[in-house]
Amino acid sequence: MHASLTVRAALVSLLLLGLGLGAWHLAVARSGPAVKMDPEYAKLMGATATQGKSAMPGPGEVGAKIWQHLRDPFYDKGTNDKGIGIQLAYSIARVMTGYLLAVAVAVPVGFLIGMSPLMSQALDPFIQVMKPISPLAWMPLALYTIKDSSISAIFVIFICSVWPMLINTAFGVASVRKEWLNVAKTLEMNPVRTAFRVILPAAAPTILTGMRISIGIAWLVIVAAEMLVGGTGIGYFVWNEWNNLSITNVITAILFIGVVGMLLDQVMAYLQRLISYAD
Amino acid sequence: MAQALLLRLRRGDAGRDKAARRDTRGIHKGTVMSFKDPFDPANTLAHSCSCGEHESQAAHDAAVVDSTDKRYERVVQSAIVRAMFPQDAQRRAFLASVGASTALAAIAQFFPLGMATEALAQAQGAPEKKDLKVGFIPITCATPIIMAHPMGFYAKQGLNVEVVKTAGWAVIRDKTLNKEYDAAHMLSPMPIAISMGLGSTAVPFAVPAIENINGQAITLSIKHKDKRDPKQWKGFKFAVPFDYSMHNYLLRYYLAEHGLDPDTDVQLRSVPPPEMVANLRADNIDGFLAPDNVCQRAIFDGVGFNHILSKEIWDGHPCCAFAASKAFIAEAPNSYGALLRAIIEATAYASKAENRKQIAEAIAPATYLNAPVTVLEQVLTGTYADGLGEIKKDPNRVTFDPFPWESFAVWMLTQMKRWGQIKGEVDYAGSGKQVFLATDATKLMKEAGFTPPPATSKTFVVMGKTFDPAQPEDYIKSFAIKRT
Numbered sequence: 010m011h012a013s014l015t016v017r018a019a020l021v022s023l024l025l026l027g028l029g030l031g032a033w034h035l036a037v038a039r040s041g042p043a044v045k046m047d048p049e050y051a052k053l054m055g056a057t058a059t060q061g062k063s064a065m066p067g068p069g070e071v072g073a074k075i076w077q078h079l080r081d082p083f084y085d086k087g088t089n090d091k092g093i094g095i096q097l098a099y100s101i102a103r104v105m106t107g108y109l110l111a112v113a114v115a116v117p118v119g120f121l122i123g124m125s126p127l128m129s130q131a132l133d134p135f136i137q138v139m140k141p142i143s144p145l146a147w148m149p150l151a152l153y154t155i156k157d158s159s160i161s162a163i164f165v166i167f168i169c170s171v172w173p174m175l176i177n178t179a180f181g182v183a184s185v186r187k188e189w190l191n192v193a194k195t196l197e198m199n200p201v202r203t204a205f206r207v208i209l210p211a212a213a214p215t216i217l218t219g220m221r222i223s224i225g226i227a228w229l230v231i232v233a234a235e236m237l238v239g240g241t242g243i244g245y246f247v248w249n250e251w252n253n254l255s256i257t258n259v260i261t262a263i264l265f266i267g268v269v270g271m272l273l274d275q276v277m278a279y280l281q282r283l284i285s286y287a288d
Numbered sequence: 289m290a291q292a293l294l295l296r297l298r299r300g301d302a303g304r305d306k307a308a309r310r311d312t313r314g315i316h317k318g319t320v321m322s323f324k325d326p327f328d329p330a331n332t333l334a335h336s337c338s339c340g341e342h343e344s345q346a347a348h349d350a351a352v353v354d355s356t357d358k359r360y361e362r363v364v365q366s367a368i369v370r371a372m373f374p375q376d377a378q379r380r381a382f383l384a385s386v387g388a389s390t391a392l393a394a395i396a397q398f399f400p401l402g403m404a405t406e407a408l409a410q411a412q413g414a415p416e417k418k419d420l421k422v423g424f425i426p427i428t429c430a431t432p433i434i435m436a437h438p439m440g441f442y443a444k445q446g447l448n449v450e451v452v453k454t455a456g457w458a459v460i461r462d463k464t465l466n467k468e469y470d471a472a473h474m475l476s477p478m479p480i481a482i483s484m485g486l487g488s489t490a491v492p493f494a495v496p497a498i499e500n501i502n503g504q505a506i507t508l509s510i511k512h513k514d515k516r517d518p519k520q521w522k523g524f525k526f527a528v529p530f531d532y533s534m535h536n537y538l539l540r541y542y543l544a545e546h547g548l549d550p551d552t553d554v555q556l557r558s559v560p561p562p563e564m565v566a567n568l569r570a571d572n573i574d575g576f577l578a579p580d581n582v583c584q585r586a587i588f589d590g591v592g593f594n595h596i597l598s599k600e601i602w603d604g605h606p607c608c609a610f611a612a613s614k615a616f617i618a619e620a621p622n623s624y625g626a627l628l629r630a631i632i633e634a635t636a637y638a639s640k641a642e643n644r645k646q647i648a649e650a651i652a653p654a655t656y657l658n659a660p661v662t663v664l665e666q667v668l669t670g671t672y673a674d675g676l677g678e679i680k681k682d683p684n685r686v687t688f689d690p691f692p693w694e695s696f697a698v699w700m701l702t703q704m705k706r707w708g709q710i711k712g713e714v715d716y717a718g719s720g721k722q723v724f725l726a727t728d729a730t731k732l733m734k735e736a737g738f739t740p741p742p743a744t745s746k747t748f749v750v751m752g753k754t755f756d757p758a759q760p761e762d763y764i765k766s767f768a769i770k771r772t
């Protein structure tokens with residue numbers, strides 16, 4: 010029964026995909042009546058103007074474009090034109106740098122907040138104010154103070170991924186069962202040992218949930234940040250193709266962004282399964 | 289080369305000057321441009337080449353082949369001969385007594401003319417910093433900055449320049465202020481605004497060279513094709529690229545001349561150029577005064593039509609500029625000089641109509657403008673579809689002229705004051721001189737063998753009204769619609 014559920018779900022997924030692609034194809038396929046134009050004049054105009062072609066590309070065009078990018082993902086034709094593989098690598102590198110910095114800050118601080126009710130209350134107003142700020146709102150400030158656009162982008166990733174981890178770590182640490190802590194006390198474990206041998210394993214699933222949320226947010230934000238600062242990365246790629254009004258490339262990039270985001274999430278989900286435990 | 293030197297020795301100064309004019313294609317005729325335009329109707333057509341000084345195009349081409357190298361040769365030769373014979377009479381006497389060929393042989397023997405020429409071209413002082421970053425916005429205004437990369441103008445000056453595409457005007461400003469870029473493509477009013485601290489911290493900036501003149505247009509949504517009279521535009525939403533842009537000032541000027549108050553009768557928005565066509569298609573705006581290739585792209589995609597070219601508002605207006613901070617100029621004067629020479633030479637090359645097709649192809653790839661070649665060709669050659677079914681021809685649709693006239697800056701300051709961007713007393717002439725480095729450009733153009741204009745300021749006409757840079761306050765007072 011279970012296997013057949015998977016099979017049925019896969020079938021429904023395929024059906025939905027087919028329906029979606031079909032609807033998309035039909036929606037853009039209708040080309041308006043060809044406009045009567047002087048051939049000399051028509052030569053100067055684009056296909057949307059001369060053949061009444063839809064400005065949106067169809068699934069076939071996007072598929073061809075994806076294939077073209079997959080065939081040669083790592084070309085490098087100068088500063089402003091690199092293959093999609095290189096662009097994705099730049100984005101992932103930025104996300105990982107900002108993200109790991111955030112882990113290095115959020116987990117210890119979260120521990121502190123979770124273990125000390127005093128710090129928890131003292132830091133709470135700051136966290137509550139900082140948390141809802143859109144990471145991109147930091148961008149102009151970062152550019153102005155850090156004076157380096159790629160570090161600014163990393164900073165924006167850092168600031169957006171720090172909060173979910175911080176709050177989840179604090180929550181996980183604070184809700185470690187009192188009995189376990191009492192057992193540790195009875196065994197006269199020192200605080201450091203308690204932290205690493207009791208609290209960390211107990212809070213790990215919650216901490217990892219925070220980390221999983223963060224990586225998702227970081228990947229969402231990097232695209233917007235790179236569209237702002239430009240230079241390299243998948244966000245810059247989207248911006249550059251938008252600049253050329255190449256919707257085909259924009260859709261292609263959107264699909265790539267989705268796939269990479271999914272992979273990042275799956276990696277975190279795998280880690281989560283590794284450290285989860287049953288009570 | 290030997291022939292050329294002999295000829296020059298015989299002809300003396302007058303001949304030398306004439307040769308200089310010929311080699312740079314009759315640069316500087318009149319005051320409008322410092323690169324003479326071969327399609328200018330005012331030019332005599334008695335001669336049948338594009339500069340008007342040769343009998344045929346073939347003779348002209350023969351004379352201008354490799355014109356950069358020739359210019360440097362000439363600079364070196366005239367410097368040597370002038371140094372040897374400071375007085376004209378002496379030189380003539382010497383040449384008459386020994387004969388010009390003997391004179392040349394004698395000079396060539398003890399002075400390595402070829403090496404001196406190379407040295408001058410290569411390094412007027414070695415650049416302090418060879419790896420430079422120059423930011424640009426992907427529009428045709430940036431043509432000289434961009435094309436200098438694929439066409440080797442930077443490399444020729446011994447520079448390794450990386451041209452970096454940038455997302456918008458505020459970002460290019462911040463990255464240049466951050467010193468991530470050594471120099472950048474900016475809208476020509478931006479360095480004035482930055483120097484005055486408008487919209488950023490005040491940092492002294494300079495415009496050593498203008499890039500393009502003309503080359504913008506008012507594009508309207510195709511649904512407004514019957515509303516060609518600006519008086520019907522009440523309530524329209526227009527986009528301009530940036531607050532401190534010629535586009536903003538020209539559109540405001542144009543609207544105000546037609547009795548529309550740009551602040552109350554219409555809505556003006558700052559929109560990055562790439563978003564303009566998308567917004568026009570989505571009906572969020574009714575039109576824009578924007579840089580090309582955006583205007584032609586709207587026509588190409590069938591969403592807009594050309595109302596007027598910006599040259600119909602002010603023929604010869606500056607648009608974008610090559611800008612650098614004064615700190616960079618002071619810290620790396622030789623790098624700056626080399627960079628500027630590359631830009632001036634690229635601009636000179638771009639000013640020639642016959643090079644434009646080649647340039648369009650060089651700057652179209654994804655790493656530069658990332659735009660269809662057809663669109664760029666229409667912009668650069670001036671033979672374009674107007675969006676209403678006609679092919680128009682205007683070779684001056686966009687042209688390139690590096691000379692940063694101080695009066696351009698003064699005009700921009702008057703408009704900043706007129707629209708309330710700056711308040712109180714303005715030192716028009718002083719600010720203009722500080723930012724627009726016309727004197728430096730004169731010196732540099734001379735060194736590179738070009739003929740700069742004789743003055744650093746000039747009057748010009750905007751929509752039939754003459755602007756006198758000496759009377760900026762009176763000029764502002766003469767407008768009916770203003771914010772002062």
